[in-house]
Amino acid sequence: MKLLKQFAIITGVYAASEIILMFVPVKFPANVLGMILMFILLCLKVVKLEQVGDVAAFLTSNMGFFFVPAAASVARDLGIVADTFWPILVICVVGTALVFGATAYTAYFIQRLQRKGNN
Amino acid sequence: MMKFMTDFLSSPTAAIFVSLALYAFGVWLFKKTKLGFIHPLPVASILIIALLGFFHVDYDLYNKGGQIISIFLGPATVCLAVPLYKNLDKLKKNIVPILVATAIGSVVAVTSVALLGLMFGLDRQVILSVIPRSVTVPIALAITGQLGGLVSITMLAIVITGTLGTVFVPYLFKWFRVKDEVANGLAFGTSAHAMGTAKAMEINELMGSMAGLSIAAVGVVTLILAEIIQRYI
Numbered sequence: 176m177k178l179l180k181q182f183a184i185i186t187g188v189y190a191a192s193e194i195i196l197m198f199v200p201v202k203f204p205a206n207v208l209g210m211i212l213m214f215i216l217l218c219l220k221v222v223k224l225e226q227v228g229d230v231a232a233f234l235t236s237n238m239g240f241f242f243v244p245a246a247a248s249v250a251r252d253l254g255i256v257a258d259t260f261w262p263i264l265v266i267c268v269v270g271t272a273l274v275f276g277a278t279a280y281t282a283y284f285i286q287r288l289q290r291k292g293n294n
Numbered sequence: 295m296m297k298f299m300t301d302f303l304s305s306p307t308a309a310i311f312v313s314l315a316l317y318a319f320g321v322w323l324f325k326k327t328k329l330g331f332i333h334p335l336p337v338a339s340i341l342i343i344a345l346l347g348f349f350h351v352d353y354d355l356y357n358k359g360g361q362i363i364s365i366f367l368g369p370a371t372v373c374l375a376v377p378l379y380k381n382l383d384k385l386k387k388n389i390v391p392i393l394v395a396t397a398i399g400s401v402v403a404v405t406s407v408a409l410l411g412l413m414f415g416l417d418r419q420v421i422l423s424v425i426p427r428s429v430t431v432p433i434a435l436a437i438t439g440q441l442g443g444l445v446s447i448t449m450l451a452i453v454i455t456g457t458l459g460t461v462f463v464p465y466l467f468k469w470f471r472v473k474d475e476v477a478n479g480l481a482f483g484t485s486a487h488a489m490g491t492a493k494a495m496e497i498n499e500l501m502g503s504m505a506g507l508s509i510a511a512v513g514v515v516t517l518i519l520a521e522i523i524q525r526y527i
Contacts, residue, residue: 182369185369185372185373186368186369188372189368189369189371189372192372202440202521203517204433204436204437204439204440204517205368206367206368206371206372206432206433206436207371207433207436207513207514207517209368209369209371209372210371210372210373210374210375210510210513211375211514212372212375213372213373213375213376214375214378214379214510217375217376217379218379218382224376224379224380227373227376228376230373231373231376232376234366234369234370234373235370235373235374235376235377238370238431238432238488239317239333239334239335239488240313240314240317240334240335240338240363241363241364241366241367241370241432242335242339242367242431242449243313243316243317243335243338243339243342243360243363244313244356244357244359244360244361244363244364245364245367245431245435245445245449246335246336246338246339246449246450246453247339247342247343247346247353247356247357247360248353248357248445248446248449249339249343249446249449249450250342250343250346250347250353250356251353251354251446252444252446252447253343253347255420255444255446255447256446256447256450259416259417259420259447260450262410262411262414262416263416263420263424263447263450263451263454264454265410265414266406266407266410266411266414266424266427266451267424267427267451267454267455267458268458268462269406269410270402270403270406270407270410270427270428270455271428271455271458271459271462271463271466271485271486272462272466273402273403273406274399274402274403274406274428274481274484274485275463275466275467275470275481275482275484275485276466276470276481277398277399277402278395278396278398278399278402278477278480278481278484278485278508279395279470279472279474279477279478279480279481280470280472280477281391281394281395281398281399281477282391282392282394282395282474282476282477282480282481283472283474283477285390285391285394285395286391286474286476286477289390289391
Protein backbone atom coordinates (compact mmCIF):
# COMPACT_ATOMS: atom_id res chain seq x y z
CA MET A 176 0.00 0.00 0.00
CA LYS A 177 2.92 2.29 0.79
CA LEU A 178 4.21 2.07 -2.79
CA LEU A 179 0.74 2.56 -4.23
CA LYS A 180 0.32 5.70 -2.13
CA GLN A 181 3.64 7.03 -3.39
CA PHE A 182 2.63 6.24 -6.94
CA ALA A 183 -0.66 8.02 -6.38
CA ILE A 184 1.09 11.20 -5.21
CA ILE A 185 3.46 11.18 -8.17
CA THR A 186 0.80 10.55 -10.80
CA GLY A 187 -1.41 13.04 -8.95
CA VAL A 188 1.17 15.80 -9.36
CA TYR A 189 1.49 14.91 -13.04
CA ALA A 190 -2.29 14.93 -13.51
CA ALA A 191 -2.53 18.24 -11.66
CA SER A 192 -0.05 19.85 -14.06
CA GLU A 193 -2.06 18.50 -17.00
CA ILE A 194 -5.18 20.08 -15.54
CA ILE A 195 -3.40 23.41 -14.90
CA LEU A 196 -2.24 23.48 -18.54
CA MET A 197 -5.84 23.01 -19.72
CA PHE A 198 -6.68 26.38 -18.22
CA VAL A 199 -3.49 28.26 -19.09
CA PRO A 200 -3.13 29.32 -22.72
CA VAL A 201 0.62 28.55 -22.75
CA LYS A 202 2.25 25.73 -24.69
CA PHE A 203 4.24 23.95 -21.99
CA PRO A 204 4.88 20.23 -21.47
CA ALA A 205 2.98 18.72 -18.54
CA ASN A 206 5.90 16.57 -17.42
CA VAL A 207 8.24 19.56 -16.99
CA LEU A 208 5.57 21.51 -15.13
CA GLY A 209 5.01 18.41 -12.98
CA MET A 210 8.71 18.30 -12.13
CA ILE A 211 8.69 21.99 -11.13
CA LEU A 212 5.47 21.48 -9.14
CA MET A 213 6.91 18.45 -7.30
CA PHE A 214 10.07 20.40 -6.47
CA ILE A 215 8.00 23.26 -5.00
CA LEU A 216 5.82 20.82 -3.01
CA LEU A 217 8.95 19.15 -1.59
CA CYS A 218 10.52 22.50 -0.68
CA LEU A 219 7.31 23.63 1.03
CA LYS A 220 7.20 20.22 2.77
CA VAL A 221 3.63 19.69 1.53
CA VAL A 222 5.01 16.44 0.12
CA LYS A 223 7.66 14.76 2.25
CA LEU A 224 10.57 12.82 0.81
CA GLU A 225 9.39 9.57 2.48
CA GLN A 226 6.01 9.94 0.78
CA VAL A 227 7.49 9.61 -2.73
CA GLY A 228 11.09 8.46 -2.26
CA ASP A 229 10.89 4.71 -3.06
CA VAL A 230 8.80 4.98 -6.22
CA ALA A 231 10.80 8.03 -7.34
CA ALA A 232 14.04 6.07 -6.91
CA PHE A 233 12.55 3.15 -8.87
CA LEU A 234 11.34 5.36 -11.73
CA THR A 235 14.48 7.48 -12.02
CA SER A 236 17.04 4.69 -11.61
CA ASN A 237 15.32 2.55 -14.26
CA MET A 238 14.43 5.49 -16.49
CA GLY A 239 16.43 4.05 -19.42
CA PHE A 240 13.90 1.23 -19.77
CA PHE A 241 11.01 3.63 -20.32
CA PHE A 242 12.82 5.10 -23.36
CA VAL A 243 13.05 1.77 -25.20
CA PRO A 244 9.82 2.06 -27.25
CA ALA A 245 10.66 5.65 -28.26
CA ALA A 246 14.16 4.60 -29.34
CA ALA A 247 12.75 1.59 -31.21
CA SER A 248 10.68 4.01 -33.32
CA VAL A 249 13.85 4.25 -35.43
CA ALA A 250 12.42 1.04 -37.00
CA ARG A 251 9.70 3.19 -38.60
CA ASP A 252 12.14 5.79 -40.02
CA LEU A 253 15.08 3.63 -41.09
CA GLY A 254 15.42 5.46 -44.42
CA ILE A 255 15.72 8.95 -42.95
CA VAL A 256 17.97 7.69 -40.13
CA ALA A 257 20.36 6.09 -42.65
CA ASP A 258 20.40 9.31 -44.71
CA THR A 259 21.16 11.60 -41.80
CA PHE A 260 23.25 9.40 -39.49
CA TRP A 261 26.73 10.75 -40.35
CA PRO A 262 25.91 14.47 -40.25
CA ILE A 263 24.07 13.92 -36.95
CA LEU A 264 27.09 12.06 -35.54
CA VAL A 265 29.39 14.95 -36.52
CA ILE A 266 26.97 17.50 -35.02
CA CYS A 267 26.89 15.53 -31.76
CA VAL A 268 30.69 15.18 -31.51
CA VAL A 269 31.44 18.84 -32.31
CA GLY A 270 28.49 20.10 -30.28
CA THR A 271 29.37 18.03 -27.21
CA ALA A 272 32.94 19.42 -27.18
CA LEU A 273 31.66 23.01 -27.57
CA VAL A 274 29.02 22.59 -24.85
CA PHE A 275 31.50 21.00 -22.44
CA GLY A 276 34.02 23.81 -22.89
CA ALA A 277 31.45 26.60 -22.74
CA THR A 278 29.79 25.22 -19.60
CA ALA A 279 32.99 24.39 -17.73
CA TYR A 280 34.67 27.76 -18.41
CA THR A 281 31.49 29.76 -17.69
CA ALA A 282 31.04 28.04 -14.32
CA TYR A 283 34.73 28.43 -13.54
CA PHE A 284 34.83 32.17 -14.23
CA ILE A 285 31.50 32.86 -12.53
CA GLN A 286 32.84 31.27 -9.34
CA ARG A 287 36.04 33.27 -9.57
CA LEU A 288 34.01 36.45 -9.94
CA GLN A 289 31.90 35.45 -6.93
CA ARG A 290 34.99 34.77 -4.80
CA LYS A 291 36.45 38.13 -5.81
CA GLY A 292 33.17 39.78 -4.88
CA ASN A 293 33.33 38.21 -1.43
CA ASN A 294 36.91 39.31 -0.75
CA MET B 295 7.07 -18.06 -38.00
CA MET B 296 6.45 -14.56 -39.44
CA LYS B 297 2.75 -14.86 -38.73
CA PHE B 298 3.44 -16.22 -35.27
CA MET B 299 5.71 -13.27 -34.39
CA THR B 300 3.17 -10.74 -35.68
CA ASP B 301 0.42 -12.41 -33.64
CA PHE B 302 2.69 -12.65 -30.60
CA LEU B 303 3.79 -9.00 -30.60
CA SER B 304 0.26 -7.77 -31.27
CA SER B 305 -0.40 -8.62 -27.63
CA PRO B 306 0.66 -5.56 -25.60
CA THR B 307 1.79 -7.79 -22.73
CA ALA B 308 4.09 -9.72 -25.04
CA ALA B 309 5.55 -6.45 -26.37
CA ILE B 310 6.22 -5.31 -22.79
CA PHE B 311 7.74 -8.71 -21.96
CA VAL B 312 10.06 -8.60 -24.99
CA SER B 313 11.15 -5.03 -24.11
CA LEU B 314 11.85 -5.98 -20.49
CA ALA B 315 13.69 -9.16 -21.44
CA LEU B 316 15.92 -7.39 -24.00
CA TYR B 317 16.60 -4.54 -21.57
CA ALA B 318 17.55 -7.08 -18.90
CA PHE B 319 19.85 -8.68 -21.46
CA GLY B 320 21.39 -5.23 -22.08
CA VAL B 321 21.97 -4.77 -18.33
CA TRP B 322 23.59 -8.22 -18.18
CA LEU B 323 25.79 -7.44 -21.19
CA PHE B 324 26.82 -4.12 -19.64
CA LYS B 325 27.85 -5.83 -16.40
CA LYS B 326 29.59 -8.67 -18.23
CA THR B 327 31.62 -6.51 -20.62
CA LYS B 328 32.07 -3.51 -18.30
CA LEU B 329 32.20 -1.34 -21.44
CA GLY B 330 30.69 2.07 -20.76
CA PHE B 331 29.29 2.54 -24.25
CA ILE B 332 27.23 -0.65 -24.11
CA HIS B 333 24.22 0.90 -22.44
CA PRO B 334 21.12 -1.29 -22.04
CA LEU B 335 18.95 1.31 -23.84
CA PRO B 336 20.69 1.18 -27.26
CA VAL B 337 21.22 -2.58 -26.89
CA ALA B 338 17.53 -3.26 -26.23
CA SER B 339 16.32 -0.80 -28.89
CA ILE B 340 18.64 -2.12 -31.61
CA LEU B 341 17.56 -5.70 -30.83
CA ILE B 342 13.88 -4.70 -31.03
CA ILE B 343 14.47 -2.86 -34.33
CA ALA B 344 16.25 -5.97 -35.67
CA LEU B 345 13.47 -8.23 -34.40
CA LEU B 346 10.74 -6.11 -36.01
CA GLY B 347 12.70 -5.95 -39.26
CA PHE B 348 13.51 -9.64 -39.36
CA PHE B 349 9.95 -10.80 -38.76
CA HIS B 350 8.36 -7.96 -40.75
CA VAL B 351 6.37 -6.76 -37.74
CA ASP B 352 5.02 -3.21 -37.97
CA TYR B 353 6.43 -0.80 -35.33
CA ASP B 354 2.92 0.47 -34.56
CA LEU B 355 1.86 -3.05 -33.66
CA TYR B 356 4.77 -3.39 -31.21
CA ASN B 357 4.02 0.09 -29.91
CA LYS B 358 0.57 -0.99 -28.67
CA GLY B 359 2.53 -2.45 -25.76
CA GLY B 360 5.35 0.08 -26.15
CA GLN B 361 3.14 3.07 -25.46
CA ILE B 362 2.12 1.54 -22.13
CA ILE B 363 5.83 1.67 -21.20
CA SER B 364 6.19 5.22 -22.55
CA ILE B 365 3.32 6.44 -20.35
CA PHE B 366 5.66 6.13 -17.36
CA LEU B 367 7.87 8.89 -18.77
CA GLY B 368 5.46 11.51 -17.41
CA PRO B 369 5.61 10.40 -13.75
CA ALA B 370 9.33 9.63 -14.16
CA THR B 371 10.00 13.26 -15.14
CA VAL B 372 8.04 14.45 -12.09
CA CYS B 373 10.42 12.31 -9.99
CA LEU B 374 13.47 14.17 -11.32
CA ALA B 375 12.51 16.76 -8.69
CA VAL B 376 13.50 14.32 -5.93
CA PRO B 377 17.30 14.20 -6.55
CA LEU B 378 17.08 17.98 -7.02
CA TYR B 379 15.50 18.32 -3.58
CA LYS B 380 17.95 15.85 -1.99
CA ASN B 381 20.81 18.10 -3.16
CA LEU B 382 19.06 21.29 -2.12
CA ASP B 383 22.06 22.51 -0.09
CA LYS B 384 24.41 22.12 -3.07
CA LEU B 385 21.79 23.67 -5.32
CA LYS B 386 21.43 26.75 -3.10
CA LYS B 387 25.16 27.10 -2.58
CA ASN B 388 25.94 27.02 -6.32
CA ILE B 389 22.75 28.48 -7.74
CA VAL B 390 24.46 31.24 -9.76
CA PRO B 391 27.04 29.06 -11.57
CA ILE B 392 24.40 26.35 -12.10
CA LEU B 393 21.90 28.69 -13.74
CA VAL B 394 24.37 30.78 -15.77
CA ALA B 395 26.63 27.93 -16.93
CA THR B 396 23.78 25.58 -17.90
CA ALA B 397 22.05 28.45 -19.71
CA ILE B 398 25.22 29.29 -21.68
CA GLY B 399 25.85 25.58 -22.31
CA SER B 400 22.28 25.13 -23.59
CA VAL B 401 22.59 28.17 -25.89
CA VAL B 402 25.79 26.66 -27.34
CA ALA B 403 24.08 23.26 -27.68
CA VAL B 404 21.03 24.60 -29.51
CA THR B 405 22.87 27.04 -31.78
CA SER B 406 25.59 24.51 -32.68
CA VAL B 407 22.92 22.04 -33.82
CA ALA B 408 21.10 24.72 -35.82
CA LEU B 409 24.23 26.11 -37.51
CA LEU B 410 25.89 22.76 -38.27
CA GLY B 411 22.55 21.33 -39.39
CA LEU B 412 22.02 24.19 -41.85
CA MET B 413 25.64 23.84 -42.99
CA PHE B 414 25.10 20.13 -43.75
CA GLY B 415 21.89 21.02 -45.56
CA LEU B 416 19.72 18.87 -43.30
CA ASP B 417 15.93 19.05 -43.47
CA ARG B 418 14.30 21.57 -41.16
CA GLN B 419 12.40 18.77 -39.42
CA VAL B 420 15.61 16.79 -38.87
CA ILE B 421 17.40 19.83 -37.40
CA LEU B 422 14.47 20.49 -35.06
CA SER B 423 14.56 16.83 -33.99
CA VAL B 424 18.27 17.02 -33.12
CA ILE B 425 17.97 20.28 -31.13
CA PRO B 426 17.13 18.65 -27.76
CA ARG B 427 19.99 16.11 -28.08
CA SER B 428 21.68 17.07 -24.79
CA VAL B 429 18.44 17.15 -22.80
CA THR B 430 17.20 14.28 -20.62
CA VAL B 431 14.92 12.03 -22.72
CA PRO B 432 11.48 12.75 -21.25
CA ILE B 433 11.94 16.52 -21.56
CA ALA B 434 13.60 16.12 -24.98
CA LEU B 435 10.59 14.17 -26.24
CA ALA B 436 8.29 16.92 -25.00
CA ILE B 437 10.43 19.48 -26.87
CA THR B 438 10.38 17.40 -30.07
CA GLY B 439 6.63 17.06 -29.71
CA GLN B 440 6.24 20.84 -29.49
CA LEU B 441 8.57 21.50 -32.44
CA GLY B 442 6.97 18.82 -34.61
CA GLY B 443 10.17 16.79 -34.80
CA LEU B 444 10.68 13.07 -35.35
CA VAL B 445 10.92 11.01 -32.14
CA SER B 446 13.24 8.52 -33.88
CA ILE B 447 15.81 11.19 -34.86
CA THR B 448 15.64 12.79 -31.41
CA MET B 449 16.28 9.43 -29.74
CA LEU B 450 19.13 8.69 -32.14
CA ALA B 451 20.80 12.04 -31.37
CA ILE B 452 20.28 11.60 -27.62
CA VAL B 453 21.72 8.09 -27.61
CA ILE B 454 24.73 9.24 -29.65
CA THR B 455 25.25 12.18 -27.26
CA GLY B 456 24.88 9.90 -24.24
CA THR B 457 27.38 7.42 -25.65
CA LEU B 458 29.79 10.30 -26.27
CA GLY B 459 29.18 11.17 -22.62
CA THR B 460 30.87 7.94 -21.59
CA VAL B 461 33.55 7.55 -24.30
CA PHE B 462 34.42 11.14 -25.28
CA VAL B 463 33.47 13.53 -22.47
CA PRO B 464 35.99 12.01 -20.00
CA TYR B 465 38.70 12.95 -22.54
CA LEU B 466 37.29 16.48 -22.89
CA PHE B 467 37.46 16.66 -19.12
CA LYS B 468 41.20 15.87 -19.27
CA TRP B 469 41.88 18.15 -22.24
CA PHE B 470 40.15 21.23 -20.89
CA ARG B 471 41.84 20.87 -17.49
CA VAL B 472 39.43 23.14 -15.67
CA LYS B 473 40.47 22.65 -12.07
CA ASP B 474 37.08 22.98 -10.47
CA GLU B 475 34.72 20.17 -9.54
CA VAL B 476 31.56 22.26 -9.72
CA ALA B 477 32.44 23.52 -13.21
CA ASN B 478 33.38 20.06 -14.47
CA GLY B 479 30.27 18.44 -13.02
CA LEU B 480 28.01 21.01 -14.69
CA ALA B 481 29.87 20.48 -17.97
CA PHE B 482 29.40 16.68 -17.78
CA GLY B 483 25.64 17.00 -17.17
CA THR B 484 25.03 19.84 -19.62
CA SER B 485 26.94 18.20 -22.47
CA ALA B 486 25.72 14.62 -22.03
CA HIS B 487 22.61 14.47 -19.79
CA ALA B 488 22.18 11.36 -17.57
CA MET B 489 24.99 9.39 -19.23
CA GLY B 490 27.43 12.23 -18.57
CA THR B 491 26.11 12.43 -15.01
CA ALA B 492 26.77 8.72 -14.43
CA LYS B 493 30.35 9.20 -15.65
CA ALA B 494 30.84 12.31 -13.48
CA MET B 495 29.56 10.31 -10.48
CA GLU B 496 32.31 7.73 -11.13
CA ILE B 497 34.94 10.48 -10.92
CA ASN B 498 33.66 12.09 -7.77
CA GLU B 499 30.49 12.64 -5.80
CA LEU B 500 30.36 16.44 -5.94
CA MET B 501 30.86 16.37 -9.72
CA GLY B 502 28.11 13.77 -10.02
CA SER B 503 25.58 15.76 -8.04
CA MET B 504 26.43 18.97 -9.92
CA ALA B 505 25.89 17.10 -13.20
CA GLY B 506 22.59 15.81 -11.86
CA LEU B 507 21.48 19.31 -10.90
CA SER B 508 22.26 20.59 -14.39
CA ILE B 509 19.89 18.09 -16.04
CA ALA B 510 16.65 19.76 -14.98
CA ALA B 511 18.04 23.24 -15.68
CA VAL B 512 19.20 22.25 -19.18
CA GLY B 513 15.75 20.78 -19.86
CA VAL B 514 13.85 23.92 -18.91
CA VAL B 515 16.28 26.32 -20.63
CA THR B 516 16.38 24.28 -23.85
CA LEU B 517 12.60 24.09 -23.89
CA ILE B 518 12.43 27.88 -24.02
CA LEU B 519 15.39 28.27 -26.43
CA ALA B 520 13.94 25.69 -28.83
CA GLU B 521 10.73 27.71 -29.11
CA ILE B 522 12.75 30.80 -30.07
CA ILE B 523 15.27 29.23 -32.44
CA GLN B 524 12.71 27.31 -34.49
CA ARG B 525 11.57 30.65 -35.92
CA TYR B 526 15.00 31.18 -37.47
CA ILE B 527 15.53 27.75 -39.05
